[in-house]
Amino acid sequence: MSDLHAWQRLYLGATSSPLQPLHHPLLRRHGIRLSIKRDDLLHPRLSGNKWRKLKYVLRQALTERATGLLSFGGAWSNHLHALAAAGRELGLPTVGIVRGEPASAANPTLSDAAAWGMALRFVSRQDYRRRQDPDWLATLAADYPGHYLIPEGGSTGLALPGVAELWRELPAADELILPVASGGTLAGLIEARPAGTRLTGYAVLKGAGWLAETIGDLCPAALADAGWRLRLEHHGGGYAKCPAEDRRRILELATALAVPLEPVYSGKAMLGLFRDIEAGCYPSGSSLIFLHTGGLQGARGGL
Missing domain, CATH: 3.40.50.1100 (Rossmann fold)
Known part of the structure; x- marks a missing residue:
């Protein structure tokens, strides 16, 4: 827990x-x-500015009793890498919405994230552009109930x-x-x-x-x-x-x-x-x- x-x-x-x-x-x-x-x-594992940016985001997610964390990034995303590590440390499941092809899952960044428990969901560049679209975010929230949604890069x-x-x-x-x-x-x-x-x-x-x-x-x-x-x-x-x-x-x-x-x-x-x-x-x-x-x-x- x-x-x-x-x-x-x-x-x-x-x-x-x-x-x-x-x-x-x-x-x-x-x-x-x-x-x-x-x-x-x-x-x-939580490298550099990601450690600082996620500090109070993670605390808020825990305060709200989130059942998981969800965010966005490219195939080499430092943010998703750090979020997966944080989720493992905190005992929270993580989901990464990844811009790119499933073949990218073999790269070192996403391999680490998956090993730390992050579920990877690959989307097209066209879909990825909708990452701030309220309708798409509502769909993701329904797909992953209880998950705390974090913007790309943790910039909130x-x-x-x-x-x-x-x-x-x-x-x-x-x-x-x-x-x-x-x-x-x-x-x-x-x-x-x-x-x-x-x-x-x-x-x-x-x-x-x-x-x-x-x-x-x-x-x-x-x-x-x-x-x-x-x-x-x-x-x-x-x-x-x-x-x-x-x-x-x-x-x-x-x-x-x-x-x-x-x-x-x-x-x-x-x-x-x-x-x-x-x-x-x-x-x-x-x-x-x-x-x-x-x-x-x-x-x-x-x-």
């Missing part, structure tokens, strides 16, 4: 992730001080407080840098942003002009906050796409910085940051912190 005691064991005994200074010739040349917040080390209003707690673990800095996909992590950080620290999100998806509106929906305070921005030019061709030259440079950065990076989220954002530093987008003397949002499990498939 799942209960809040399991949630307390999962969250309340955890320690914060380490902050690691980074060294690179480009940083010295441009007078930039850069550290990385290693949220990839928060939990062995309940995700914001867990993300906002990150600020308690950070020293003062001029700017916090992070990769952005569904927008929930950036929205949570904007909601509690200290006045002296700006936020820059590097979009990892192509055509992400809609992100600002989504972030505003999640965090209305963002609409009047001039202390954050999105960089939309470093998507590498689209979500989970990464040209060979970018892959090579991400690997070089990971080696030089002594930090594991993958080419979907943190690797792509780190490469974008270094390109922007080289282009002079960050003033000399700036103190920056990069948020590693995890997702290293996805690199097992050669993404």
Whole structure:
């Protein structure tokens, strides 16, 4: 039987992730001080920002006595991977609505999820686009009675407080840098942003002009906050796409910085940051912190 005691064991005994200074010739040349917040080390299975975003979502599901958890994602979804792990920890069945073909069930991400008890339901891209359609959600709720429905990526209003707690673990800095996909992590950080620290999100998806509106929906305070921005030019061709030259440079950065990076989220954002530093987008003397949002499990498939 799942209960809040399991949630307390999962969250309340955890320690914060380490902050690691980074060294690179480009940083010295441009007078930039850069550290990385290693949220990839928060939990062995609930990786990075997923651990933070799911914190109060899971508590609410348990409070409502949900009989299971249901959410959405692609074949390499960090979110579904983390949700399956959380369900196992909490004793809750999980269902993943997966965009793609059943053959994807053999990949490392979904193999883990299935091993942890997640039931995988594959849908076409056309059906997947309906993941916010009230009628389709009502059908899913009827198919899986008692299951708590969580939006794609875990990006819901309940995700914001867990993300906002990150600020308690950070020293003062001029700017916090992070990769952005569904927008929930950036929205949570904007909601509690200290006045002296700006936020820059590097979009990892192509055509992400809609992100600002989504972030505003999640965090209305963002609409009047001039202390954050999105960089939309470093998507590498689209979500989970990464040209060979970018892959090579991400690997070089990971080696030089002594930090594991993958080419979907943190690797792509780190490469974008270094390109922007080289282009002079960050003033000399700036103190920056990069948020590693995890997702290293996805690199097992050669993404």
